[in-house]
Amino acid sequence: MQAGLVHVRVAEVAGMAALAPPPEQWMSAQEARRLAGLRAGLRASQFVAGRWLARALLAQACGGAWQDWTLGAAPDGPPQASGPVPAHLSISHSGGLVACAAGPAPLGLDLECLRPRQGLDALIGAVSSAAERAAMPELADAGDAEARLAAFFRLWTLKEAWLKRTGGALFQTMLGRAVAISPAASPTAANACTWRHGDAMLALSAGPPVALAGALPAGIRYWHLAAAAQAA
Structure with a gap:
């Protein structure tokens, strides 16, 4: 893994789950227990797709084969990767998409499909x-709904990406009591970035600086996230 670079991949849940061998052939015991506790359907497919995508990404970004990587699956924490070199991992899914980020330092990735929300004014205010x-x-901008x-x-x-990277309370984070967001003057000063992937939004919390491997996504925007008590 190149120093400081974060590798991100996005895939379709159905396609990635179809590529995966039967889970009993590659999942850890902890992952198998998590999967067994999920109802069959989209949520189970998302879990399988995310774990298979993670192994493929770790092998590509960090070395070795996918068989050289194992993942923990604690219900209250991020997946812990164990393999040829130290690596940090974050997985996110929404609807029919799944995304994974891997890097040499703690990070957080969030993916959300853009779908209409009832009471958007109240949500934004909250x-x-x-x-x-x-x-x-x-x-x-009430004149441009999209x-x-x-x-x-x-x-x-x-805020979700920050929470995944640093931990903390979801309620406080979402209300802005734990994290403050401001535009970053440059990528080197940023510890987060966002970009669109079709009809989905992705956010990565890492760095600073934030350095994505490969070609940068179109329309990428850089941000500075800080604990609210420390924000200016």
Whole structure:
């Protein structure tokens, strides 16, 4: 793995789950117990797809074969990767998509499909501060419903990515009591980024700096996330 670089892959749940061998041939005992506790259907497919994608990404980014990597599956924490070299991992899924990020340091990745939300005005007011609404003026643009919805999910995924990287309480994080968001002056000063993938929004919390392997996604935006008590 190149120093500091984060590798991210996005795939369709159905396609990735179909590529995976039968879970009993490759899942750890902890993963198998998690899978057994899920209802059959989309949630189980998402879990299988995410775990198989993670192994493929770890092998590609960090070396070895997928068989050289094992993953933990604690219900209250991120997947812990064990393999030829130290690596950190984050998996996210939404609807028919699954995404995975792997890097040499702690990170958090969140993926959300952009879908209409009832009571969007109230949601924006509940999960954002005045400073965050100033940093994302699209949140207040009632004349452009699509841009406003995208901004809401940009804000939401940034907070989820921060939570996955640092831990903490979901309620406080989403209400802006644990994390503050502002645009980064440059990628080297950023510890988060967001971008669109079709009808989905992705956010990555890593660094600083944030350095993605491969070609940068179109429309990528860089951000600085900070514990709210330490934010300016």
